Amino acid sequence: MNGDITQSQEWAELAKHHDELAGKHLRELFAEDPGRAGRMTLTAGDLHLDYAKHRATEETIDLLVALAERAGLRERVSAMFGGEHINVSEDRAVLHVALRMRENAELVVDGQDVVGDVHAVLDRMSAFSDRVRSKEWRGATGQPISTVVNIGIGGSDLGPAMAYEALRDYADAGIEARFVSNIDPADITGTLAGLDPATTLFVVSSKTFTTLETLTNARVARSWLVAALGEDAVSRHFVAVSTNAEKVAEFGIDPENMFGFWDWVGGRYSYDGAIGLSLMIAIGPERFREMLSGFREMDQHFRTAPFKANMPVIMAMLGIWYTDFFGAETRAVLPYSQRLHRFPAYLQQLTMESNGKSVRADGSPVTVATGEIFWGEPGTNGQHAFYQLLHQGTRLVPADFIGFAEPYEDREGMHDLLTANLLAQTSALAFGRTAEEIAGEGTPAEIVPHKVMPGNRPTSTILAPKLTPSTLGQLVALYEHIVFVEGTVWGVDSFDQWGVELGKKMALDLAPALTSDEPPTSFPDASTEELVKKYRELRGRRV
Numbered sequence: 001m002n003g004d005i006t007q008s009q010e011w012a013e014l015a016k017h018h019d020e021l022a023g024k025h026l027r028e029l030f031a032e033d034p035g036r037a038g039r040m041t042l043t044a045g046d047l048h049l050d051y052a053k054h055r056a057t058e059e060t061i062d063l064l065v066a067l068a069e070r071a072g073l074r075e076r077v078s079a080m081f082g083g084e085h086i087n088v089s090e091d092r093a094v095l096h097v098a099l100r101m102r103e104n105a106e107l108v109v110d111g112q113d114v115v116g117d118v119h120a121v122l123d124r125m126s127a128f129s130d131r132v133r134s135k136e137w138r139g140a141t142g143q144p145i146s147t148v149v150n151i152g153i154g155g156s157d158l159g160p161a162m163a164y165e166a167l168r169d170y171a172d173a174g175i176e177a178r179f180v181s182n183i184d185p186a187d188i189t190g191t192l193a194g195l196d197p198a199t200t201l202f203v204v205s206s207k208t209f210t211t212l213e214t215l216t217n218a219r220v221a222r223s224w225l226v227a228a229l230g231e232d233a234v235s236r237h238f239v240a241v242s243t244n245a246e247k248v249a250e251f252g253i254d255p256e257n258m259f260g261f262w263d264w265v266g267g268r269y270s271y272d273g274a275i276g277l278s279l280m281i282a283i284g285p286e287r288f289r290e291m292l293s294g295f296r297e298m299d300q301h302f303r304t305a306p307f308k309a310n311m312p313v314i315m316a317m318l319g320i321w322y323t324d325f326f327g328a329e330t331r332a333v334l335p336y337s338q339r340l341h342r343f344p345a346y347l348q349q350l351t352m353e354s355n356g357k358s359v360r361a362d363g364s365p366v367t368v369a370t371g372e373i374f375w376g377e378p379g380t381n382g383q384h385a386f387y388q389l390l391h392q393g394t395r396l397v398p399a400d401f402i403g404f405a406e407p408y409e410d411r412e413g414m415h416d417l418l419t420a421n422l423l424a425q426t427s428a429l430a431f432g433r434t435a436e437e438i439a440g441e442g443t444p445a446e447i448v449p450h451k452v453m454p455g456n457r458p459t460s461t462i463l464a465p466k467l468t469p470s471t472l473g474q475l476v477a478l479y480e481h482i483v484f485v486e487g488t489v490w491g492v493d494s495f496d497q498w499g500v501e502l503g504k505k506m507a508l509d510l511a512p513a514l515t516s517d518e519p520p521t522s523f524p525d526a527s528t529e530e531l532v533k534k535y536r537e538l539r540g541r542r543v
């Protein structure tokens, strides 16, 4: 729908329904309808979703689905998969879904054979990864590669870093991957620590190849390598992933060793393409393709399942329900898997860079809150840190719990204990403990209020058989599509990120004021002027 969806009949009906339902406790909802536990579940690929512990009834779901219809979700999904320019502010198609299409699929967009090009790059990545993994690719001194260092930031870092951590049990060629992103010198120093230049391969990953942090880290890495092995070693130790061949060549990386992608892949949606090269080298092309098949499975589900049985649609619409009707400020993502410890950070970019917008795609201001704030930590660590607030605080924090039936490797029954914690938490959050129950245990009256667990705190639980390349792909695609659905309802362009540009430019403009010999004379504002002066003083520079 164009215009303000909050003016629609569907929105008004949801607002009314919210007034009726908001006072109800999950305990009541379960008492009235015990069958909801069995009914309010969904399957997509290997993922099982339990959404019964939401402050929602069948009627809520019907109304939310009606809102999604009203927002034109159906047409938007076709438009994305068909390669229409739905990224309007940059006039681009949005085709991360093409990165995992089968080789025999057909998609020609703006005269480009998208699927053919995707597979040509995948084949080159596979061939290169195989050469590195089999030790055919050698460094300048003839030694094989033992560490791959990905240099990138944002989408050119978080995706492969998250996925490498998630799948590191599958890294079977004895090649470690490391990731450096921050322009803080401590990051590259830590990353290079203990590495041997002769056995290190750098993958410089940058869509634009103009990003300050990445190019600076790459220059530092280059100097480190050249100091040890000489200038001629660069071509054996540096490859690039980018859409910008010219800049790659300018940096001194042989275009033969560049793996491309296209402007229709957003950075935060890109690690299942060439940006995943470091991951592919670590886990191998076969596992990487298994991951792509997982993505594809979720794409297929998203594209074809009726909205009421569509996992991304239901999870996204519940996100809208809490954000815009209950006024929830954030959403916790709590993976009961140590391997997914970077997943919340990855989702932060995915969701917040995509939907953190105040104007709709047509430039008109939004009239409701947009952009869920995702945050989280793996269970059970979070339990011993911030769950207190989740259980007894004054805020409503809907949470996604993610668990797996099988560990990669168990130790003395630890995995079952991990899962028991997940299940205990979602139950306690939903149903809590009443004052009567607590008093009934003999708790002194003055302590009872402290121990009351209000409950009524909504959660989704996602269960999968095991964390594998395929289930990881399914999980990531699930959240990509959640972001898409929410963006569609809010009417924002989920694929641009203009909000990060100003700060980047100002940092470049400010740098000379920090480093110049002469005290600077112009500043962006009075507060920054004071801070620049303090910084110079602390650095022993003239003020």
Ligand SMILES: O=P(O)(O)OC[C@H]1O[C@](O)(CO)[C@@H](O)[C@@H]1O
Binding pocket: 153, 154, 155, 156, 205, 206, 207, 208, 209, 210, 211, 214, 267, 268, 353, 497, 500
């Ligand atoms: O891959 P690049 O062009 O270096 O950009 C890195 C990141 O910077 C951003 O543009 C935001 O600063 C992200 O969208 C992107 O993932």
